Amino acid sequence: MEIKRLSAAGLAIATLVFGVAATWPKQEVQRSPIYGVELPKGYRDWQVISVAHEAGKNNDIRAILGNDIAMKAYRQNIRPFPDGAIIVRVAWQYESSPRNDSVFPAPQSFVAGAPTNVQVSEKDSKRFAKTGGWGYAQFEKGVADPSVPLIQSCYACHIKLDAIDKQADLVFTNYSE
């Protein structure tokens, strides 16, 4: 902590002295705008809530993963999700697989290509009280997307679900047995 503070102070001084914005230490930018949500450590090892294909502009295939608090809430059907629940949506380019199809009787295999982005929904009913208790983030190659309009679009879309499915607690994904 002390090193971080000194480093931040040093950068602030550098900014003043040299008149240019110094580069902020990397760990300080790993949070989303508005919410300050981080990419959770070890999320790639989390359990699967479900999978989906998002056609249209995204055209991705995705795994929706949960930390232990989220998985417990899903499996015990607890809503709203308790504080500390984190849902991570990992997406990859949706691609046909000529390799697999060459073995199959017909072209039919669609697989995960290059990673696109990772979205995080974190529940904290106090910290994110203004947005239904959820904070949002999007990461590309592990770096938080700094776009404010992008991050604003998360809640703007999730709140729409509330009108048609009040029990969902603003979460699109249902658990798949």
Add this chain to the structure above:
Amino acid sequence: MEIKRLSAAGLAIATLVFGVAATWPKQEVQRSPIYGVELPKGYRDWQVISVAHEAGKNNDIRAILGNDIAMKAYRQNIRPFPDGAIIVRVAWQYESSPRNDSVFPAPQSFVAGAPTNVQVSEKDSKRFAKTGGWGYAQFEKGVADPSVPLIQSCYACHIKLDAIDKQADLVFTNYSE
């Protein structure tokens, strides 16, 4: 073990006495034909190797999960897979989601519906020496599919991959970062 043996003996006696086949204890039929591969305990909690959509006759969306030995081999790019590696393919009906689409700008959301079946590939280079070291199984609602032609079709298909991708060790799924 003793109880199991007594129970099996009891069923054998019942079969002799009453002249009809008594129901075998459930745990005894939880193995695939040919290979005797079981549904691994706790597989639904395993980590994600990748996801895919299988169109055509299956029309499913699937998560491919691995036990610790399989995940380590994938992440360290170890081939052939070591003995003890187990890969589980969980599949659900591929369905459009009118609920999600009602919120989205266009129909674009395809999600996991009801479970279809679970397929297991287990590596044991000695036990399954005749089939490239892999044993196969398919389960519907936790029950091993007893179809011999179905289980024969596993290796018949996986071995075709060997002709075009020798490094794959008969495994279709690649790891998604």
